[in-house]
Amino acid sequence: MVVDGLEPRAVERPSSEAELARRLAEAAGDGQAVIPTGGGRLLGMGDPPDRFDLALETGGLAEITEQSTADMTVSAQAGVTLEQLNEQLGKGGQFLPLDPFATPGHTIGGLVATALSGPLRMRYGTLRDFLIGLRVALPDGRLASSGGRVVKNVSGYDLNKLHLGALGACGVVVAASFKVFPRPLHEVTVSSDGGWAEAERALRLALPPVALELSDSGRLVARLAGSETAVKRTAAELGWTESDPGFWAEHAARTSDAWARVSVPAGALPEVLAELPAGAGWWASPGVGVAHWFDAHEAGSISRARNAAERAGGTLVLLAAPAALKRQVGAWGSPPPTIELMRRLRDAFDPQRTLSPGRYVV
Structure with a gap:
């Protein structure tokens, strides 16, 4: 597990969301730098990290927790791969229309963290368009939820967007819910x-x-x-x-x-x-x-x-x-116009810069 030449002192794979949140809080309390990892398909994304003490793998969180063919929604933990999710959805004639490059092996958590999409975005949009809920482990040990498991539930909707493409800088994605689509x-x-x-x-x-x-x-x-x-x-x-x-x-x-x-x-x-x-x-x-x-x-x-x-x-x-x-x-290129807001949000969620320090734009 190497990121831009840095190798962590420890690699852990928690078997539950609560365990991951606990280990994240312990690492934050010890002043450690944590990088969450999924399928490892885009560990090279972002600037080189300032530090790297602990790799928290999400592979132990690998359950599809809820599927509603009628409501056209699905919920899955962060370690589920896109291939596993679409295999299950295919039994009901549905799919999650993501086809990112560097496939196969992307996990749900990794897709959210990198905001990847592929050619099918032309018809279906990007992950941002069909992400309806997230559960995230924060550096203080809390598990925070936003959005919901049904399309009409939009409470916390903007917080979903906070974590998209942020490389886990504001929290470690442990589960996500999506609207899905009929297979053509x-x-x-x-x-x-x-x-x-x-x-x-x-x-x-x-x-x-x-x-x-x-x-x-x-x-x-x-x-x-x-x-x-x-x-x-x-x-x-x-x-x-x-x-x-x-x-x-x-x-x-x-x-x-x-x-x-x-x-x-x-x-x-x-x-x-x-x-x-x-x-x-x-x-x-x-x-x-x-x-x-x-x-x-x-x-x-x-x-x-x-x-x-x-x-x-x-x-x-x-x-x-x-x-x-x-x-x-x-x-990343030039800072976006929203850079000051992004810094304030990062300060609120991860003031010690425990998560992926130096990798994200803030």
């Missing part, structure tokens, strides 16, 4: 070499793809889903080549030792990606203004692309990189 009746994968022009045409369809990915070589891959009649009609209208649906699993497995996520207004994405070096190895989601750059090894290229993204009103965040490179350019 029929799916087809089609592809084209038409680049941005064909991507724009696909986005104007009456039934646009549920996922649309464009590579730096100009290759387009679309995922069509719905009734068989509607999917066949859309495929015919596009006129692209039918492709192996196994592409999506292979695509989700993409990762790198130095990669970044670009998020900008959709119309600005081509201009921002033009700042990347030739052969940069990116895949973009044209409909939502997000791209992943899988060869982010050079500081000058990162800085130029980040400047372009920020001028367009977006961000470039390193999802993994060598520690020396992250110290040189920073993982």
Whole structure:
């Protein structure tokens, strides 16, 4: 268990939420630095930690605690993997439409901590859109809940957002509840070499793809889903080549030792990606203004692309990189306008900086 070259003095795997909360409080009382870990798929995200004394693994919290097919909701502990959750949901013809890169092995807690999503965000939105409740262990030993287990329960709703993408900086996620979706009746994968022009045409369809990915070589891959009649009609209208649906699993497995996520207004994405070096190895989601750059090894290229993204009103965040490179350019980029509010919230939840010190933007 190594994070940016730092190895903890101890690694523990609590078997219950209460035990995890107790150990977190004990570590905080001893002045230890704690990094929560799940599947370990994105331990390289964030700036290098200042200290690392204890790794708290959530793998011992691996129960799907509640599922309502009728209400289309599910609750699971943080150590449940996305694959395990979707296997269970599939028995009722439902799924959680997350398809992040660096798959498989993401845990529920890790997905919340990193706010990851994938190509399916084009149709279903991001984790933020279907997270309805959280339970979090705080450094003082309390277990705090926000939201609920049903979609209509919105008490504490904003606190759910506090923990999304925060790398556990304000508390360790121990359980989460989500709204889920019916699995599509029929799916087809089609592809084209038409680049941005064909991507724009696909986005104007009456039934646009549920996922649309464009590579730096100009290759387009679309995922069509719905009734068989509607999917066949859309495929015919596009006129692209039918492709192996196994592409999506292979695509989700993409990762790198130095990669970044670009998020900008959709119309600005081509201009921002033009700042990347030739052969940069990116895949973009044209409909939502997000791209992943899988060869982010050079500081000058990162800085130029980040400047372009920020001028367009977006961000470039390193999802993994060598520690020396992250110290040189920073993982997060310019502080957001809400930085002072974020600092106050961090001070309220973790005044001693017990959790992931130095890794998050505050």
